[in-house]
Amino acid sequence: xxxxxxxxxxxxxxxxxxxxxxxxxxxxxxxxxxxxxxxxxxxxxxxxxxxxxxxxxxxxxxxxxxxxxxxxxxxxxxxxxxxxxxxxxxxxxxxxxxxxxxxxxxxxxxxxxxxxxxxxxxxxxxxxxxxxxxxxxxxxxxxxxxxxxx
Amino acid sequence: xxxxxxxxxxxxxxxxxxxxxxxxxxxxxxxxxxxxxxxxxxxxxxxxxxxxxxxxxxxxxxxxxxxxxxxxxxxxxxxxxxxxxxxxxxxxxxxxxxxxxxxxxxxxxxxxxxxxxxxxxxxxxxxxxx
Numbered sequence: 001x002x003x004x005x006x007x008x009x010x011x012x013x014x015x016x017x018x019x020x021x022x023x024x025x026x027x028x029x030x031x032x033x034x035x036x037x038x039x040x041x042x043x044x045x046x047x048x049x050x051x052x053x054x055x056x057x058x059x060x061x062x063x064x065x066x067x068x069x070x071x072x073x074x075x076x077x078x079x080x081x082x083x084x085x086x087x088x089x090x091x092x093x094x095x096x097x098x099x100x101x102x103x104x105x106x107x108x109x110x111x112x113x114x115x116x117x118x119x120x121x122x123x124x125x126x127x128x129x130x131x132x133x134x135x136x137x138x139x140x141x142x143x144x145x146x147x148x149x150x
Numbered sequence: 151x152x153x154x155x156x157x158x159x160x161x162x163x164x165x166x167x168x169x170x171x172x173x174x175x176x177x178x179x180x181x182x183x184x185x186x187x188x189x190x191x192x193x194x195x196x197x198x199x200x201x202x203x204x205x206x207x208x209x210x211x212x213x214x215x216x217x218x219x220x221x222x223x224x225x226x227x228x229x230x231x232x233x234x235x236x237x238x239x240x241x242x243x244x245x246x247x248x249x250x251x252x253x254x255x256x257x258x259x260x261x262x263x264x265x266x267x268x269x270x271x272x273x274x275x276x277x278x279x280x
Contacts, residue, residue, distance in 0.1 A: 007213055008213075026201045026202040026205050027201075027202035027203070027205045027206050036253040036255065037253055038253035039216075045216060056209055057211075058205070058208050058209060058211070059208065059211050059216060062262055062263055063263050064262055064263035064264075070263055071263060071264040071265065071266050072263060072264075072265045072266070073267075074265050074267065075188055075189075076267070077188055077189035087264075087265045087266075087267070090265050092262065092263035092265060095205060095208045096208065096211070097204060097207055097208045097211065098211055098215045103216075106201060106204050106208070108197065109201035109204065109205070112265065113255060115255040118255065124191060124193050124198060124201060126193055126197060132200045132204040139217075
């Protein structure tokens with residue numbers, strides 16, 4: 001299907017790649033269908049793009065790139081709800097934000113997706129250790145951007 | 151909003167499964183005990199609110215905001231090898247405009263964030279915190 005986006009133009013997405021978040025993301029409950037886009041250069045950041053609203057997209061990443069000791073607890077009821085039979089069938093993303101020169105990850109509200117059914121949900125963790133703005137990395141200054149494009 | 155007066159150790163029922171008991175009252179602080187089926191998530195509202203507002207803010211991010219992240223990519227290409235979970239149609243990469251293409255679930259590296267069995271702290275059993 002053709003997905004219209006304000007950031008990337010029209011992207012063609014196979015129907016079997018659509019990700020369903022039946023409850024939506026917190027604050028965006030009306031939008032339940034997304035697709036995952038990746039930059040051409042295989043970066044560790046992805047875009048979670050709404051299929052329904054061209055302007056709605058989030059940067060997501062696997063937090064384990066940056067926070068090796070982070071893990072997401074899942075209750076049996078939640079696993080059942082998402083149809084997760086084996087934990088290796090699930091994948092965790094966190095939504096990324098930019099705060100000044102810092103990219104942060106919402107480790108308190110991870111998005112857990114069953115990779116087999118592509119059904120997911122944004123979890124709410126109460127562990128005080130993880131916040132909605134966990135620093136992931138500092139954005140590099142101009143010289144590094146030049147290095148990239150070189 | 152329904153407003154009920156309760157004294158210490160008194161309980162209200164929500165439906166026939168959820169019990170909320172006033173455990174302690176000290177000054178302007180009330181401690182509540184909550185009994186609910188584990189499928190029902192119980193959290194302090196501030197947590198929801200902060201995730202919601204963070205989502206709100208994150209939805210405003212632009213492509214330019216990600217410029218300059220190149221050098222932090224994992225150093226060796228090997229660590230970025232996909233971990234295919236459902237090969238087949240999911241692995242095809244149609245050519246798309248704007249240098250952004252469909253991504254494949256399960257391919258973000260060899261050591262994805264683990265998920266562990268267990269209660270999420272803050273679920274009903276232990277929600278009566280400070």
